[in-house]
Amino acid sequence: MLTKDELPACPVATTVGLIGNKWKLLILRNLLAEPHRFGELRKTIPGISQKVLTDNLRSLEEDGIVVRTIFAEVPPRVEYKLSKLGDTMRPIIAAMEKWGLDYQQGRKSHD
Template sequence: MTGSGSAQKPGSQEPPALDPYLEGCPTRRVLDRIGDRWTVLIVGALAEGPRRFTEIRRQVAGISQKMLTQTLRGLEQDGLVTRTVYAEVPPRVEYELTEAGSTLREPLKALEQWSIDHFGDIERSWAAFDERGSA
């Protein structure tokens, strides 16, 4: 469902309506972040509380160090994750969901479960599609 698309009155202090269906809407950047597979898995890994980088990497099998670093930085930039450095030798760094990041857990968990529940149907569709393509 899209917004009304009404134009803003000259001199109005109201921000323009956000509508992710419109090109250039800044909410698309948010959707890009939360729709990313690594974000889904990292938010899930942080659901139980603060984790160190290596703990997250161990839990999210297959993620590279570079991708984990980039995704955590993006989540921090978006205010969804906090990074805390402890003054120890060697320094200890922990990542934790913010209040906003915690609100993502439920919808992203639903996506995880949906992928598990519907994987068999999707896998059959892949096979049928591949069969049609080779016929």
């Protein structure tokens, strides 16, 4: 997690730095619905490699957006869910979804 001095001066740049790649956005989209295990996330995000998913989940966890819970079972079960901070991104993702839907509908009618 960056310190306040390390964060960009622009709040939009801060947000983009935290969630600004397509993989993080798709991970957040899925975790908004419900907690997921690693394998479930990987299956629902076409094209993501195991390494990229692992790296992005670690980054989101370090930034306090995702919580990783390890259950003491055999075999061990790990679950990812949004933190309270991560859940505050709900309106951002919802706005992106609405904009994307509006764009898709507009593009289809102009083709």
